[in-house]
Amino acid sequence: MKKIYTLICVLAFTLVACEKEQKPTNELETKVSDLLSKMTLDEKIGQLNLRGTSSRVKGKLPDSLKQAVRDGKIGAFLNVTNTEYVDELQRIAVEESPNKIPLIFARDVIHGYKTIFPIPLGMAASWDTQVAKNSSRVAAVEASSFGIRWTFAPMLDIARDSRWGRIAESPGEDPFLASTLTKAYVEGFQGDSLNDPTSMIACAKHFIGYGAAIGGRDYNTAIISDAQLHNIYLPPFKSAVQAGSQTFMTSFNEMNGIPASGDRRMLTEVLREDFGFDGFVVSDWDSVKEMIPHGYAEDLKHAAELSLNAGLNMEMTSKAFEKHTKELLKEGRITEDQINSLVADILRVKLRMGLFEKPYRVDKSDNLYADAHLQMAKEAAIKSSVLLKNDNNVLPLTAGKKIAVIGPLADKPREQLGTWTFDGDGKYTKTPINAFQNNNVNYNFVEGLSYSRDKSTKDFSKAIAAAKQSDVIVFIGGEEAILSGEAHSRANINLPGAQEELIKELAKTGKPIVLVIMAGRPITVTNILDDVDAILMTWHPGTMGGPAIHDMIFGIAEPSGRLPVTWPKVAGQLPLFYNHKNTGRPVIPEEFVQMDSIPIGAWQSSLGNTSHYLDIGYLPQYPFGYGLSYTTFAYSNQTLSSNTISENNDITVKVTVKNTGAREGNEIVQLYVQDVVGRITRPVRELKGYQKVTIKPNEEKELTFTLSLEDLKYYDNNEEYGVEKGDFKVWIGQNAAAGLTTKFRYE
Numbered sequence: 217m218k219k220i221y222t223l224i225c226v227l228a229f230t231l232v233a234c235e236k237e238q239k240p241t242n243e244l245e246t247k248v249s250d251l252l253s254k255m256t257l258d259e260k261i262g263q264l265n266l267r268g269t270s271s272r273v274k275g276k277l278p279d280s281l282k283q284a285v286r287d288g289k290i291g292a293f294l295n296v297t298n299t300e301y302v303d304e305l306q307r308i309a310v311e312e313s314p315n316k317i318p319l320i321f322a323r324d325v326i327h328g329y330k331t332i333f334p335i336p337l338g339m340a341a342s343w344d345t346q347v348a349k350n351s352s353r354v355a356a357v358e359a360s361s362f363g364i365r366w367t368f369a370p371m372l373d374i375a376r377d378s379r380w381g382r383i384a385e386s387p388g389e390d391p392f393l394a395s396t397l398t399k400a401y402v403e404g405f406q407g408d409s410l411n412d413p414t415s416m417i418a419c420a421k422h423f424i425g426y427g428a429a430i431g432g433r434d435y436n437t438a439i440i441s442d443a444q445l446h447n448i449y450l451p452p453f454k455s456a457v458q459a460g461s462q463t464f465m466t467s468f469n470e471m472n473g474i475p476a477s478g479d480r481r482m483l484t485e486v487l488r489e490d491f492g493f494d495g496f497v498v499s500d501w502d503s504v505k506e507m508i509p510h511g512y513a514e515d516l517k518h519a520a521e522l523s524l525n526a527g528l529n530m531e532m533t534s535k536a537f538e539k540h541t542k543e544l545l546k547e548g549r550i551t552e553d554q555i556n557s558l559v560a561d562i563l564r565v566k567l568r569m570g571l572f573e574k575p576y577r578v579d580k581s582d583n584l585y586a587d588a589h590l591q592m593a594k595e596a597a598i599k600s601s602v603l604l605k606n607d608n609n610v611l612p613l614t615a616g617k618k619i620a621v622i623g624p625l626a627d628k629p630r631e632q633l634g635t636w637t638f639d640g641d642g643k644y645t646k647t648p649i650n651a652f653q654n655n656n657v658n659y660n661f662v663e664g665l666s667y668s669r670d671k672s673t674k675d676f677s678k679a680i681a682a683a684k685q686s687d688v689i690v691f692i693g694g695e696e697a698i699l700s701g702e703a704h705s706r707a708n709i710n711l712p713g714a715q716e717e718l719i720k721e722l723a724k725t726g727k728p729i730v731l732v733i734m735a736g737r738p739i740t741v742t743n744i745l746d747d748v749d750a751i752l753m754t755w756h757p758g759t760m761g762g763p764a765i766h767d768m769i770f771g772i773a774e775p776s777g778r779l780p781v782t783w784p785k786v787a788g789q790l791p792l793f794y795n796h797k798n799t800g801r802p803v804i805p806e807e808f809v810q811m812d813s814i815p816i817g818a819w820q821s822s823l824g825n826t827s828h829y830l831d832i833g834y835l836p837q838y839p840f841g842y843g844l845s846y847t848t849f850a851y852s853n854q855t856l857s858s859n860t861i862s863e864n865n866d867i868t869v870k871v872t873v874k875n876t877g878a879r880e881g882n883e884i885v886q887l888y889v890q891d892v893v894g895r896i897t898r899p900v901r902e903l904k905g906y907q908k909v910t911i912k913p914n915e916e917k918e919l920t921f922t923l924s925l926e927d928l929k930y931y932d933n934n935e936e937y938g939v940e941k942g943d944f945k946v947w948i949g950q951n952a953a954a955g956l957t958t959k960f961r962y963e
């Protein structure tokens with residue numbers, strides 16, 4: 217079954233790829249082999265070499281580097297941002313190097329280049345493919361102006377643990393949502409044609425299992441069964457191949473004992489043979505060399521041998537390929553055919569990018585921070601913000617209210633941009649305070665804490681005094697940008713510093729508190745939940761976060777995001793995700809044993825115990841898919857077109873959604889399925905579809921979803937793909953813990 221499926225994928229992919237390139241593949245392949253036939257071994261090895269410089273190095277362009285390019289010893293550069301250097305290096309490559317092969321310049325353009333959009337986890341909360349596509353298109357237009365034609369994005373690591381710092385860059389915990397967004401990102405970066413000077417080739421990363429780091433500790437081991445690999449972690453990467461992503465990046469971690477940069481099964485069998493990928497794979501920074509401390513390679517030469525044999529094309533920064541490929545060839549540990557094939561993959565992409573004809577950047581710097589870009593960034597910030605709590609409809613605030621704005625992130629231009637924003641200029645950032653000022657809001661700003669980790673209570677009294685003179689408190693806090701991202705995992709994920717303490721003091725004034733959180737991950741709010749009236753999660757919202765927050769707070773716009781990750785009550789619950797399995801002892805609310813109800817001196821007993829924690833229970837703070845709006849919705853009339861599904865008989869599921877509140881609102885209607893009995897156990901729910909709708913007060917909309925048998929198929933631990941006959945449940949609702957249920961059967 218798997219083979220047939222694979223064949224279909226390869227055929228489908230080939231059609232899509234050919235259509236996209238509008239170029240007969242054989243013409244391209246002829247060019248690749250002509251070029252290869254003229255190249256010396258040194259030049260071939262050069263193409264496999266990505267020279268990286270740190271994100272901060274400026275200095276003078278060293279002569280040795282220019283000479284290396286002249287000799288054809290470098291295939292691509294990372295982090296050259298000085299346009300003069302970009303132009304000079306490219307000129308040397310295409311005018312002076314032996315076969316005039318152009319360079320590619322790469323950079324981590326993750327959620328914007330100059331105009332910064334919300335962090336990817338925030339973008340995922342928008343569930344909006346158009347917004348995602350806009351963000352990557354804007355990033356490509358701005359970055360390509362600097363000669364950057366290769367971005368190290370999108371990051372597609374499914375993440376189920378909010379302690380992990382890089383959850384900020386991830387698409388969240390769900391493979392279906394992640395896969396739909398992947399397609400949009402790739403299409404936005406790569407544009408309508410790869411050879412358009414404003415297109416950047418995408419890089420699906422990190423392949424694979426990086427988000428499954430044990431304990432959420434960055435770089436840590438991943439242990440993933442084949443079923444989980446295919447059902448949870450691989451789908452977004454498959455979607456990237458189908459969308460035409462030209463490159464992939466291996467991850468730092470090992471999975472089941474094999475470091476990703478030496479994993480032949482993943483790089484060759486899965487990525488190329490199963491998925492039909494024909495672009496090139498780059499290693500992550502030094503990850504080839506790091507197979508030595510992993511305990512997988514004896515030394516650098518062995519590392520090169522493992523990676524080349526695995527099918528890794530280009531090495532980032534460490535120099536194993538550069539130093540050892542010739543020796544390995546001589547010793548017959550790799551073959552020239554293998555090297556040719558690895559180089560061909562790189563040349564193919566360079567040809568598709570049109571770099572041989574148009575190697576130089578096209579300066580479109582008048583586009584940087586263009587109005588249209590800023591408007592799209594603002595729209596994205598609004599659509600990714602999630603309203604978590606809104607007691608007594610404290611939000612939106614009515615105009616004219618006297619507001620005490622308090623908190624360490626209300627006016628921090630750089631912090632609200634989030635992780636991986638080397639190029640975003642704080643000067644252009646609009647903070648909430650800028651926006652309140654520009655809109656003549658009646659506010660009094662007292663920071664209270666000068667940065668998110670600040671533990672000093674010295675300014676508390678000023679903040680409390682301001683609060684007392686106001687009608688409402690808007691507390692803007694969270695995490696500084698540096699507290700999430702690579703190598704920035706946290707064991708506790710509550711508001712850092714003395715923020716909780718300050719909120720508790722402010723609550724004593726009796727004034728309503730609106731908590732606006734800017735952070736790179738879900739923040740546990742258990743300690744202060746009862747002290748605040750509303751919580752608005754804006755993630756790190758980017759350049760236009762301020763105006764977006766202003767508009768949401770005053771109801772000019774509605775926060776319309778829904779959680780792309782399960783939000784825990786305490787970090788001790790992690791990892792936590794909605795699409796978990798049942799146990800033999802599923803939680804039954806009435807039988808849930810709480811710590812305080814256990815009699816003193818109780819005899820050991822597991823009766824009544826289920827899979828939960830005695831002290832915190834089993835529920836998250838907020839489920840996956842959750843988010844409030846400024847109106848309310850009612851779901852009714854969930855109907856199925858048939859009670860049975862089969863190979864040739866899709867079923868449609870309909871539901872009516874009514875806006876039962878007083879203002880127009882946006883809803884994300886979510887469809888979940890459970891396969892009740894499987895050949896291996898199945899998750900309690902899986903997202904299989906969603907639709908975004910805008911509904912007027914009192915208006916009803918009937919929505920139709922289609923389910924095919926294909927949607928129900930899954931992989932088991934033998935990599936068999938399929939589904940067996942039996943019962944299925946389907947829910948349509950507002951989040952992963954809600955919804956109307958109906959049943960159908962596969963017969």
Ligand code: BGC
Pocket residue numbers: 324368421500501702
């Ligand atoms: C990160 C990658 C990034 C690379 C280049 C690494 O540390 O893991 O995501 O693309 O650096 O900057």
